[in-house]
Amino acid sequence: MSTNDDTDADTDAQAQSEVDYEEDRLQSTRRNAAKFFAALGGAAAIGSFAVTGLYGLDESALSGGPDYNYQTLYTQGTRVVDGEGNPLTVDAIEQGSGESMTVFPEKEGGGALQVPVATTLLVRFSEGDYSEPTMLDGTAQGYSAYSAVCTHAGCTVSQRTGPNDRDFLCPCHQSQFNPLSGAEVVSGPAPRPLPQLPVGVAEDGEQLIIATGPFEAHIGAGE
Numbered sequence: 001m002s003t004n005d006d007t008d009a010d011t012d013a014q015a016q017s018e019v020d021y022e023e024d025r026l027q028s029t030r031r032n033a034a035k036f037f038a039a040l041g042g043a044a045a046i047g048s049f050a051v052t053g054l055y056g057l058d059e060s061a062l063s064g065g066p067d068y069n070y071q072t073l074y075t076q077g078t079r080v081v082d083g084e085g086n087p088l089t090v091d092a093i094e095q096g097s098g099e100s101m102t103v104f105p106e107k108e109g110g111g112a113l114q115v116p117v118a119t120t121l122l123v124r125f126s127e128g129d130y131s132e133p134t135m136l137d138g139t140a141q142g143y144s145a146y147s148a149v150c151t152h153a154g155c156t157v158s159q160r161t162g163p164n165d166r167d168f169l170c171p172c173h174q175s176q177f178n179p180l181s182g183a184e185v186v187s188g189p190a191p192r193p194l195p196q197l198p199v200g201v202a203e204d205g206e207q208l209i210i211a212t213g214p215f216e217a218h219i220g221a222g223e
Contacts, residue, residue: 068117070147070219074105074197074211080122080145085111090207093124095142098166100124100179102148102158105211117219119148119156120197121168122209123179133182135216138198143209145197146183149220150175152190162186168194195219 079087080103087106093099100123104112124142134144146168148157155172162169167186168177175188183194195217202208 068115070117070195070215070217072214073113073118073219074214076211076213078211079106080104080120080199080209080211081106081112083112083114087206088122088209090141090143090201090209092209093122093143095124096126096129098123098125098164100160100168103145116156117149121146121148121157121179121194122199125180129180131181133184133193134180135182135196135198138196138212138216140200140209143199143201144179145199145211146177146179146194147197147215147219148194150190151192151194151221152188154220157194192217 081087082092082101082103085106088103093101100121103120103122104114104118105120107113122143122145125144127139127142129142130136130139130144138144149155150157150170150172152170152173152175155170157168157170157175157177159169159171161167161176162178166178166180168179168183169175170177170188170190173189175190176186177183177190177194178186182196185191185193195215197215198212200210200212202210
């Protein structure tokens with residue numbers, strides 16, 4: 001066989017492998033969604049769910065390695081945990097305080113998925129404080145959540161600023177985001193808002209904070 005034939009065969013094999021992998025990933029994501037809906041006892045209130053079983057993120061549903069996908073970092077029913085891997089309950093932050101904390105998706109089997117792209121900002125205001133373009137049905141009992149990866153250059157958004165320290169601030173190039181308006185850009189070079197993560201509170205006795213879907217848009221720099 002010629003060198004060109006070998007190259008073509010390798011290319012075809014690689015392409016088929018990528019197709020097989022993508023099918024496996026999608027099936028894993030669908031399984032996670034099926035788990036959630038099987039456990040869902042019905043919506044009890046906006047942002048509240050009657051749930052009999054929650055789960056951590058199945059790492060096989062991720063895109064394997066460094067290329068995590070914004071649609072698979074959190075799936076429906078994924079628990080929101082702190083840096084130590086502790087699931088968070090509804091009283092993690094005082095309602096109306098405007099305080100925030102850095103959180104992560106829970107891995108299957110427990111623990112926090114502590115990779116930069118999964119870093120998330122969880123904040124709690126009063127329920128009536130939010131306005132569009134916030135995805136209002138993605139808030140729950142005053143909680144909202146956003147990607148902590150700046151949409152300008154991919155730095156971690158880790159500071160607060162603005163009136164009453166309302167806004168998120170990226171320390172690298174000073175992009176400022178308003179979490180009460182969908183984390184829209186207030187100032188700075190960021191070209192778009194921080195993607196919102198829809199969250200809910202599970203009515204399972206523990207009232208755990210969970211994701212009710214994936215991030216709404218691509219994480220980090222770029223479109």
